Amino acid sequence: MYAWTGKILRLNMTTKTATIEDNKYCKEYLGGQGLADRIIYDEVPTGTHPQDDASKIVIAAGTLCGTGAACSGRTSVALMSAFTEVPTIVDAHMGGNMAPQIKFSGYDAIIVEGKADAPTWVKIHNDEVSFEDASGVWGLGTRKTTEILNQEAGPEYCVCAIGPAGENLVNDSIIVNSMCHAAGAGSGAVFGSKKLKAIVIHGTKSVAVADPMKTLELQQYQLRELIGVNNNHVQPSNQQSWNEFVGATRWQGGPGKMWGEAIGGPLDTGEQKPGDINAIGMRNHTINFFMGNDDIAFKHTVKTGGCYSCPIRCFPDLHFDALKEYGTQYNTATCMTLMHTGDYYNGHINDFVDPGDGALTLGSHIQWLMDDYGVWCGYGDLDYTFAYCMKNDIFKQKLSAEEYAEIPWALQEAGDPQWANEMVSRIATKKGEFGRVLGLGSLWTAKEWGFPDSFWNEATGTYFNFKKGYIRHHSSESFGQVGGLVNIVFNRDSMCHTHQNCLGNGLPYDIVKGVLEEKFGEGCADKTACYTPMNPAKAKFAKWSIVRNNVHDSLALCNWVWPMTFSPMKERGYKGDTALEAKLLTAVTGEEWTEESVDFVGERIMQLQRAMTALELNSKNLRADHDGVSDWVFDRDPDKAAFTEGTTKLDRADWETALDLYYEEWGWDKATGIPTRATLEKFNLADLADKLEAAGLLPA
Amino acid sequence: MTNEKEHVTPESGQEAMPAGEEALDRPAEELSPEEQLEQEKRQRWARCAEAVREQGKEEQYLTLSDLCAWQEMEKDDAAAMMRELMEQEEYKDICVYQGAKDLYYYTYPTLAHNYVKNVALAQEDDLPHTIAETVRYESKIYPRATAIETFSKFPYHYTEIQTRRALELMAKLPEYADIETYVSGKKKTYIFSTKYLSRAYASSLVEMQEDVRIWL
Known part of the structure; x- marks a missing residue:
């Protein structure tokens, strides 16, 4: 095999x-x-x-x-x-x-x-x-x-x-x-x-590949012509001799961008022309992207690093002398947790060595501790919950006076790294109510401490799914209804980047729109914060985003890079190749796979999860019980109407249309959002249909 | 091109320039006067195109001024010669950017059009014009408002004080009436063109871009 x-x-x-x-x-x-x-x-x-x-x-x-x-x-x-x-x-x-x-x-x-x-x-x-x-x-x-x-x-x-x-x-x-x-x-x-x-x-065994030469050829083709950086951003954030466009992208490397702590002295990451596959590893710096344009993260970079078989290297090796006394001076990370220093320190961040290095240094320290204690941030869920508690004086209200007094808040106010040790260790060991409740996740924290519904509806747009305990992950701010629809199907933050990778990739909107409309039809991809009412093309785009995400997680390719929807190459008109997964699968298995057959499997996985979710919730109506959306989605920017320039707010009636079209694309009953028997049988999931029927949950 | 690299002039690279290929097979003395002129023209094309391509390898363009000095030609004649050259199939990679002060010849796709434009704008050192060109382009094409720090980076390298002074000057000039600024929630200044972006839209794009949570 x-x-x-x-x-x-x-x-x-x-x-x-x-x-x-x-x-x-x-x-x-x-x-x-x-x-x-x-x-x-x-x-x-x-x-x-x-x-x-x-x-x-x-x-x-x-x-x-x-x-x-x-x-x-x-x-x-x-x-x-x-x-x-x-x-x-x-x-x-x-x-x-x-x-x-x-x-x-x-x-x-x-x-x-x-x-x-x-x-x-x-x-x-x-x-x-x-x-x-x-x-x-x-x-x-x-x-x-x-x-x-x-x-x-x-x-x-x-x-x-x-x-x-x-x-x-x-x-x-x-x-x-x-x-x-x-x-x-x-x-x-x-x-x-x-x-x-x-x-x-x-292991010391090998994985058999049907056509090694074809596999190598496809890999080289991808590296030469298709791949960008993390989130497949395909244009740099700086002007190099070859790039037509400059964007706020994770492609941070370029002439004069130095790995400041490289072994042997600072290293200039240099020009990174498409086709120069040996320069791919120099392109990415996700943390520098998030930290802003002062290149403070570059200064602390030893080199880029990352996962097995990945040329992108989104995990830089970082070094901070200031953290030596805490034992956390060496770290490797990409973005999450590290980016939320301000939340955990309630804004009390001081510089350590250089101007502006406080958030990065403390962030790396916290992230190191989170990995070491094994605490999950829930893609920012914990960070946001913590910040909400600070802002609303929840700890003072809910902890006993003794426990509150025992917590060394002075460390937080001083911006002391030791605060993070206190906070993370308490959560990891369930120390006191502080540690026990914060580690439950936002839903249970909100229940235990009686948060009002406004917790889920803060205008900052954190929880797209209302009272579910998981956070927005590229929702309505990413292509409007498309991102919103992507966010409703899973039982956690969506972790889907298929759609998001098309946004902010450094290319002008018209190029992005052209490539996407060729695939999904006219009107599938609205300009940022300039949305239009729902249409079938958007439903197709949203569904494909989930389907291809599932394909990636099953092959398992990194959906923070794949699919290759766009390319850095102007000679290709910046158009990528979304059939590459199928081509690779054909080469390695020796069996014919097409985009359609690969996507069929990706869709099967969603149908399976959807039916499982109905069973788990014992729900006859996932539309009502699972897919609910927080009010801020429709009520933010009160001085602006939906579908006007400058707002990402959606319209309630239009959202119902969006659900209708989306469910229709999936083959789910419009009224309940549950897969029909015909849909499940199409994907060889008759056993799921039988089980739903036995539980009285299968749509009529 | 690194930030520090000096602009290479044709003079400094003259020794390395090829003589050009013979346009016609026969020796010059056997050609008619018309054929001799044609041969000389083609040889000059070849030399000039080679010079542009050599510059391209160094991530540089060739200005019309430098070309004239090198070829000892008047500007109008040189520009006409290059126009004719660029119409030939064999030189279809040669492009020109027309700046306010000069013409900039380069080879594409070795050099990006916008790279040449931006470096040329920096070389011409007319900051209000550079700001207006860049901001109008970004407001129209991406669309987005342009961060003020853009003009402190390669290839411009102006100080933020210089950029702010230029903006103050531009505010008094009618040709720049469409150029406006917006200060974000993070107190950063952005510049946009009202020809292509409303203030409300520009500000919302800025605030979205600065909201880290959106891009995680």
Whole structure:
């Protein structure tokens, strides 16, 4: 068999046994997210809490992992959620080095089930699996754990560990591989509930590729002509000799842009012409993009880094002398958590060495700690909740006087790095009400502390989904209704970048519009903050965004870079190649795949998740029970009407039309938003239709 | 082109310039006067095109002024010669940007049109004109308001004080009546053209761009 290993490794933590089983879902679900979701559906009873005995977690590599495809090192994780009202299927994802080691060990996925009676780590080397005593690392952070287990097993192993947050069953917890690549959604607590401290894995097998030369040719074609940087921004943020356009993009490298702490002295990242594949790794600097234009992040950069098989390098290695006394001076990160220093410090940020370095230095410190303690930020959910509590004096109101007095707020006010240690460690160890409640996730924090509905409706536009416990992720600010529709289908922040990667990529609007309209039809892509009423082309764009996201998470390609909708090359008219995934899949499997057949699988995965969600919510009407939108979406900018220049607000009646058209595209019942039997059967999901019908949830 | 690199002139690179290919096969003495003229013209085209291409390899353009000095030609004659050259199929990569003070010949796509335009604007050193050209282009094409710091970066390298003074001057001149500024919530100054962006739209685009959460 090409590309797939055809095998799944099952780890039973109760019996401490490992079994190898056939993967019967290779072609139907590809791998990664699709495979992992299907296994959860097959094996975990509806309603199972993620920390229950019956709960399982699936860690899956993608079909293209190990084949040399660019950005194919993502690992998909499927589990049940604890941060939502009821347990629902959720996906988490991480980069790093876990997925290739799973494939090289001979597996497409690992299923973890049962519960050990004592802390355990699992060592995997090809077919050899052992369950080891983890009492020596229980209680340690992920970094020290990784260091110790790499010493035990060998430096060639990938360590995927939990920190104290996972051990203490914190809803907002992560699993972390290679010290800094995390999958969230409470995955750490699932490991913790199973007393699983870490999976330590190294494989020496190979992934068979049907047509290696074609695969190489396609990869070179992508690198020469198609790929940009993170979010596939395809034009630099600075004028180089070759680029027609300059944008506020993550393509921050260029002449005079120096890695200030490069080994051997500052290094000029230089011109980065398309076609010069050796310069691709010099292009990206996501943190510098977010930190503004003073290049403070460049100054602290040793080099760019990142995941297995990725040329983009969105994780720079950073160094801060000022953090030496805290032991956090070396870090590698991309953007989240690091960007929210102001929230955690309530605006108390001071410079350390250079003007303007405070937010970056403190942000890196916090992010290092979050990874080490294994705390999940929920894509900013925790940050926003914390900031809301500060702004509204919630801590003073809800904590006991003793606990409030015991918290060293003076450290926060002083902008002291030690504040982050206090805050993160309290959450990870559930110390006091402060730690326990903040780690629950926004929904449960809001419930426990009685937040008013205005929490979800703040005009800052944080929670697109009303009272769901997960945050906006490129919603209506990204192509209006398109981004909004993308945000309603999952059970967490959408983590979909297919649409977002078309926005702010450095190209003028007319070029973006032209490429997208060729694919989805006239009117699919509105100008930023200049929206028009809903139309069928927008529904197609939104649906494709989700479908292709699922394809990526199943292959598993990085959706923070893929698809190749645009190109940096003017010779191509800046048009990319959205068939590249199918071409690669054909080359590696030796079987004919087309854009349509690949997207069919991506759609199947969404249909599966949608039906699972209806079952989990026991809902006859997902339109009402799941897809609700916060009022700010329609009420922001009160002095402006929807569909006028200068606002991203949507219109309530138009949104209902949007849902109608969107559901129609998916083949969901318009009234309820639940897949019809015909739709489910089209995707070979008759068993889901039967189950929905038995539960009285299938649309008539 | 690095920020520090000096502009390479044709004089400094003259030694490396090729003599050009023979346009006609026969020796010059065997050609009719008309053929000799044609041969000389084609040889000059070849030399000039080669010079432009050599400049392109250095990420530079060739100005009409430099071309005239090198070829010892009057400006009008040189410009006409280059117009004719650019009509030939073999020189279709040669393009020109017409600045206010000079013409700038370059090879495309080796150099981007906008790269040449921006470097030429910087070389002409007319800051109000540069601001107006850049701001109108960005307001129309992307569309977006232009951050004031744009003019402190390559290829312009003006100080922010210089840019602000230029804006004050422009505010008094009717030809720049469409150029307006907006100060964002983060206290950064942006410039936009009301020919292409309303104040309300420009300000909303600025605030969205500055809202980090939107782009995470």
